[in-house]
Amino acid sequence: MKKSSKTITMPRGYLFSAAEAGLRTHGTGPDVALMYSTFPARVGALFTTNRVKAAPVLLSQKNLRDNKHTCQAILVNAGNANCSTGPQGMQTAKACVRRAADLLGLKRNQVLAASTGVIGVPLDAAKITGLLPSLVRRLHPEGYKGASKAILTTDRKTKVASRSLMVDGSRINILGFSKGAGMIYPRMATMLGFFFTDAAVEPRFLQSATRRMTDLSFHRISVDGDTSTNDSVFVMANGQAKNTPIRARTREAEKFLETLTELAQELAIRMVKDGEGAKKVAEIRVMGARTEAQAEAIARAIGLSPLVKTALAGADPNWGRILSAAGNAGVPLNPDRVDIYINRMLVFRAGAAAEFDEAAAVRQLRKKSVLIRVVIGKGSAQVRFWTCDFTEEYVRINAEYRT
């Protein structure tokens, strides 16, 4: 993956603002953000697969259906997930979205919603609606900086990145920011991802690109393996680059998806790095599989294994745990054909331990970033998955009694 440039390239026609509603139980800073496209945008969106869905998730799904996957604004808050809050929760979500739509001169179903934070605590609509006039007034292209902060819960850092590419003679730009990884805090949950592009994109392709990009990035990382009630990814495409709308199965579609995926992977890896208690990131690369599904099942089993993750914390070149986790993936695997590498060191070959310099392997594993390659055969499918080490600090953070 290319390194992200430090300079953020802004897509045309997007404005942002953020404010502090005092929703956080810990800490201060902005906790509400408004994201606005000056033109109606096509939206690709994916939501949590959890059977328990927060009110803003249900409302966004409804608005996208009603408005044929077009919208112009997203209202987001941190500090309160507005989940399992009874019928009142949906009324609150609707009240906030209605007020934002009125102030922006939009139809109500043109505004989407997202929340992250405490589950089961009523969210006071007035705390958000009272801020909306000021949020609308202060909308500005540079407002993404505040917005990317307002969505954070236990994250230590904001995650913002951008990419540009040429599509049939037009330069198009994509800005993305995200928070969280898995469900990483007692009551402050959720992975949220927001992407804004000025590209014109054919709506069906936008949705399939959103899904594929998510499958290859946010669905390929793990901090603790939980899926929150509020997970949401949005990709807004407002067409202000004036390119011919990108259609599926074209060279342009391929380039767009590749760039979008690269951007999402950069954010995803930063989310793993920022995982609670995490001190290092490991890329699990499973190669030589017959199908991507097989490779993914194995990569996921390795990336989720608490034993692999604690071995990473201890810089233990314990290929037995990696192999055993792979064997647990529920897909065919012949251990006699498996090779395992830690960075470039072969530690397991064709069913038995390889001779390797254990001290050197420990040094490799002490690095902040490690590549674990598992070659399972002669197939052509491969998959990348990112995980972090599992430290005592993770347990400490999550075991603390909520106050």
Place this chain on the structure above:
Amino acid sequence: MKKSSKTITMPRGYLFSAAEAGLRTHGTGPDVALMYSTFPARVGALFTTNRVKAAPVLLSQKNLRDNKHTCQAILVNAGNANCSTGPQGMQTAKACVRRAADLLGLKRNQVLAASTGVIGVPLDAAKITGLLPSLVRRLHPEGYKGASKAILTTDRKTKVASRSLMVDGSRINILGFSKGAGMIYPRMATMLGFFFTDAAVEPRFLQSATRRMTDLSFHRISVDGDTSTNDSVFVMANGQAKNTPIRARTREAEKFLETLTELAQELAIRMVKDGEGAKKVAEIRVMGARTEAQAEAIARAIGLSPLVKTALAGADPNWGRILSAAGNAGVPLNPDRVDIYINRMLVFRAGAAAEFDEAAAVRQLRKKSVLIRVVIGKGSAQVRFWTCDFTEEYVRINAEYRT
């Protein structure tokens, strides 16, 4: 569940012995055991579902097939899993079994094998075969005490229990012992369970009873969610109680299965209590489901969730995590119909927080043993699952560099 009596009731016709082969990398004590039935016994057996299977697992499976699920002895060792040790691993397992069979005057396929411990380190057959003459000489009914010690790895305590029941006028006895829970140590893995009964049991029913008993006990517990390469459960039934062989779908079969399951659950709960770093046991009881499969998926999702397990460690009455884990089980769930209880306290009712005394809930959760009940509807299916809290100590133990 009834409390186990402290007195162990011995089944007729079983002898045991144990010795120290020096296979352990940490600590001392017996690490090899021989278990012998003075008459050929029917055997119910279940092995790991991991695609990576240790040599003793493959050998036991072969011997059971070749010998129509009859055997007379089991040879077990701790300290070395004899897994991923190449073709030499199978030769070692065979050499040990062959020597035991010769000394006992049995055919080779009448001896089964089990191992637990380090993966990927060659096991020296001579260390075990050299002890076999003494092991055979010292076989004794009371030898189960040493044998139940010899199978331990990081377990802090032996787990032994027994039950008796009357079957058509004959008293039959069942002795069981086990080790481990999930895969709970860097290189010392595996759940092993051994059951010995003097009942006469029709072979097909014995196998189905072994499976059902395991499904309701060892498959319903979790320490860390990993499945080892060596997991094995054996139930030997040698018929020395002289009862009419127990057949499926009879009143006797029901009683036998119930007693066997109760015994296995007692051992399973002790394994959870003894889980690495564990300080308490929680029973997750999911009730009101339409099917057992639905209830089990939900109970398992809750019992495996790192967030639920860390909340248990912190005595945090965090029903949001329980509900969210339930929603992640991949089966239908309507949160508006869910009630959640901590012991007898209702903490979540029909889709929203119940009013409850939080301090009192914390006191309930501070106990060594907690019942979490999740009622998901009006169905008649229910399931029990046992898990432990997830503590910093677990991570510390598993992150330590192997020496």
